[in-house]
Amino acid sequence: MTSQLQATDLSSVKPSKPWKPSKRDRIEILLTLFASVLISLLIVGIKGWKSGGGVGHVYFSGLTQMKGKLAYLAVFFITYLILDFTVSTIRRGTAAGKDAIFRALVTIATTIALFPIISILISAWMRGHKGLHLSLFSKDMHSSAFTDPITHGGLIHAILGTGVLVILSVLISVPLGVLTALYLTEIQGRFTRPIKFLVQAMSGVPSIVAGLFILAAIVYPLSKSFNGFEGSLALAILMIPTVARTSEEVLKLIPGDLREAGVALGGTQWRTVAMVVVPATRSGLITAIILGVARIAGETAPVVLLTGGADTINTNPFHGTIGSLPFYIWNGFLAGTPESVTRAWAAILVLLVLVLVLFSLARYLGSRKVGGK
Amino acid sequence: MSSNNFNNDNQEDGQGEEMSSNMQTPSAAGLAEVAGSRKQNHPGSHAMGVGLEARGIHAWFGEKHVLSNVSLDFWPGTVTALIGPSGCGKSTFIRTLNRMHEFIPGAAMAGEVLLNGDDIYAPGTDVTKIRLKVGMVFQKPNPFPSMTIAENVLAGLKLAQIKQANKDDLLEECLERAGLWNEVKDRLNHHGGSLSGGQQQRLCIARSLAVRPQVLLMDEPCSALDPGSTLKIEETISHLSSSVTIIIVTHNMQQAARVSDYTAFFLADGGPGEMVEVGPTNEIFSRPKDKRTENYITGRFG
Numbered sequence: 108m109t110s111q112l113q114a115t116d117l118s119s120v121k122p123s124k125p126w127k128p129s130k131r132d133r134i135e136i137l138l139t140l141f142a143s144v145l146i147s148l149l150i151v152g153i154k155g156w157k158s159g160g161g162v163g164h165v166y167f168s169g170l171t172q173m174k175g176k177l178a179y180l181a182v183f184f185i186t187y188l189i190l191d192f193t194v195s196t197i198r199r200g201t202a203a204g205k206d207a208i209f210r211a212l213v214t215i216a217t218t219i220a221l222f223p224i225i226s227i228l229i230s231a232w233m234r235g236h237k238g239l240h241l242s243l244f245s246k247d248m249h250s251s252a253f254t255d256p257i258t259h260g261g262l263i264h265a266i267l268g269t270g271v272l273v274i275l276s277v278l279i280s281v282p283l284g285v286l287t288a289l290y291l292t293e294i295q296g297r298f299t300r301p302i303k304f305l306v307q308a309m310s311g312v313p314s315i316v317a318g319l320f321i322l323a324a325i326v327y328p329l330s331k332s333f334n335g336f337e338g339s340l341a342l343a344i345l346m347i348p349t350v351a352r353t354s355e356e357v358l359k360l361i362p363g364d365l366r367e368a369g370v371a372l373g374g375t376q377w378r379t380v381a382m383v384v385v386p387a388t389r390s391g392l393i394t395a396i397i398l399g400v401a402r403i404a405g406e407t408a409p410v411v412l413l414t415g416g417a418d419t420i421n422t423n424p425f426h427g428t429i430g431s432l433p434f435y436i437w438n439g440f441l442a443g444t445p446e447s448v449t450r451a452w453a454a455i456l457v458l459l460v461l462v463l464v465l466f467s468l469a470r471y472l473g474s475r476k477v478g479g480k
Numbered sequence: 481m482s483s484n485n486f487n488n489d490n491q492e493d494g495q496g497e498e499m500s501s502n503m504q505t506p507s508a509a510g511l512a513e514v515a516g517s518r519k520q521n522h523p524g525s526h527a528m529g530v531g532l533e534a535r536g537i538h539a540w541f542g543e544k545h546v547l548s549n550v551s552l553d554f555w556p557g558t559v560t561a562l563i564g565p566s567g568c569g570k571s572t573f574i575r576t577l578n579r580m581h582e583f584i585p586g587a588a589m590a591g592e593v594l595l596n597g598d599d600i601y602a603p604g605t606d607v608t609k610i611r612l613k614v615g616m617v618f619q620k621p622n623p624f625p626s627m628t629i630a631e632n633v634l635a636g637l638k639l640a641q642i643k644q645a646n647k648d649d650l651l652e653e654c655l656e657r658a659g660l661w662n663e664v665k666d667r668l669n670h671h672g673g674s675l676s677g678g679q680q681q682r683l684c685i686a687r688s689l690a691v692r693p694q695v696l697l698m699d700e701p702c703s704a705l706d707p708g709s710t711l712k713i714e715e716t717i718s719h720l721s722s723s724v725t726i727i728i729v730t731h732n733m734q735q736a737a738r739v740s741d742y743t744a745f746f747l748a749d750g751g752p753g754e755m756v757e758v759g760p761t762n763e764i765f766s767r768p769k770d771k772r773t774e775n776y777i778t779g780r781f782g
Contacts, residue, residue, distance in 0.1 A: 364622045368684070371580060373612035373691055374639030382639060386626030 357391025569753025678709020
């Protein structure tokens with residue numbers, strides 16, 4: 108009897124996901140969203156209508172554009188919060204209602220946090236794409252002025268210069284930062300606490316201070332000239348705390364029994380750290396480097412103070428002035444003509460894309476597993 | 481054998497250290513005698529001394545005295561199980577045997593651990609050499625995450641900078657001895673983490689074997705594993721016991737009875753942990769001399 112029942116059941120069993128929202132749930136969610144949009148349109152629309160013009164005009168053009176957007180969003184979020192809470196409470200009880208409030212708040216916070224990023228990307232594209240052309244990547248500025256038509260000259264000297272500055276800063280700050288983190292987590296000597304404090308304090312150093320420090324410590328007394336290396340030193344000062352703190356965090360995540368296992372196999376502490384602990388944190392250390400590069404790639408003040416900003420290609424950081432994207436952007440805005448400002452926005456776009464490519468590459472390298480699996 | 485004298489009845493907490501420290505040395509000596517007579521294949525054991533001897537081991541964490549006066553001999557080719565409730569100092573004790581104890585901040589110890597007659601705590605001792613001879617398997621399987629299965633097994637060679645001519649043979653031998661070869665021989669280049677928990681633990685055993693230890697310490701090696709994997713590890717232990725001295729900490733008394741030749745019962749009765757009784761496993765489990773041992777193995781406490 109039982110087995111027969113099971114046999115019939117088995118043939119008709121289909122995989123299903125009963126925990127997913129049902130059709131009715133989905134309609135409910137859509138209705139809540141739709142109602143919130145409608146209500147906020149109504150509320151903000153009435154406001155806009157008072158200041159003159161139709162509802163549609165207020166949102167998409169005119170002086171009150173920013174104001175209108177903000178008001179629209181705020182009203183929408185509040186309405187959605189209340190509606191979602193009410194519907195959830197009625198349908199599934201108080202607990203579900205509170206859950207809905209929390210969910211809505213988290214969504215709102217995320218959206219608000221994403222706004223600046225997205226609007227930066229949009230405005231960089233809107234204002235910069237007119238300045239994009241192929242010779243940006245083949246020409247420098249030695250025979251063109253910023254006020255020339257935008258098809259004259261290019262960015263190559265700035266791109267290469269930024270590359271040189273960043274690579275040199277990485278070479279200086281990654282070993283120092285990672286070794287500091289290893290001291291803090293693996294050696295835990297007598298100076299752990301003061302060093303931890305100093306690293307934290309250093310991460311708050313304004314970039315102009317780092318630049319002025321190199322200016323006062325190296326440029327004025329010693330070299331008496333600007334070059335890329337001095338810029339890299341200042342950038343490294345800014346990068347070390349980021350690398351050290353992030354590396355420290357990932358090293359702390361490595362379970363102690365891995366270290367014990369290494370030592371129990373007859374390894375010295377140094378060999379255990381080098382062969383077991385550091386390889387285990389590889390992707391975390393790459394994240395640390397990414398965050399460090401992110402900190403410095405667009406840093407302007409030390410670069411303006413120390414590198415001199417050449418208009419021609421110079422890949423030798425130890426001799427002569429060197430161009431860079433932040434310097435180029437700064438120069439472009441400084442010149443102030445429509446052409447130069449467009450150039451600056453195009454350079455911003457290039458800088459953003461470069462950083463993005465760099466990060467994706469680092470992520471890809473960091474996530475690859477050993478043994479090709 | 482003389483430890484009989486002290487095991488007459490239920491001893492109360494207050495009777496304390498004096499009493500128990502008296503009883504341990506004789507019982508350890510008793511073990512030596514028993515082991516000498518039981519293990520005929522280890523001639524000269526009474527004259528030459530045993531492979532690993534703990535003499536009056538005490539341990540502290542900061543001010544806290546966690547282990548008091550444990551003396552115990554471990555004979556080559558035997559499996560010794562350390563049993564007792566949590567916090568009685570079993571793990572602390574085995575960690576003093578390969579100098580892993582000193583890794584815990586605030587740790588201190590007293591006593592001697594003689595490996596082939598030399599005190600491993602003597603000044604000038606190369607501690608990495610000690611740990612090569614006295615290997616360790618941990619409670620949680622901990623294969624090195626950045627390494628493949630093969631690299632994990634051979635990691636000890638790299639860590640201790642041992643030159644090895646034929647690594648493939650050693651790899652196969654160690655995995656074979658750990659009972660893992662058949663399961664992983666086709667995927668030696670896979671991640672160590674891709675194995676199941678039980679396989680990972682056998683991988684860790686293979687890893688310890690690659691540096692050819694004389695003694696293998698196992699700190700609750702099966703407590704994170706399912707019964708099937710536990711059985712496999714126990715089979716591995718019995719295969720290994722002919723060539724390696726094994727000391728295993730376990731909370732599973734059936735396991736102690738199944739795999740060990742000798743069993744030592746540890747207990748912390750308010751004060752520091754002590755060794756209450758040691759003897760051949762069948763005797764400990766059939767006719768314990770101390771009432772506290774009997775209470776523990778019959779499940780009346782702990």
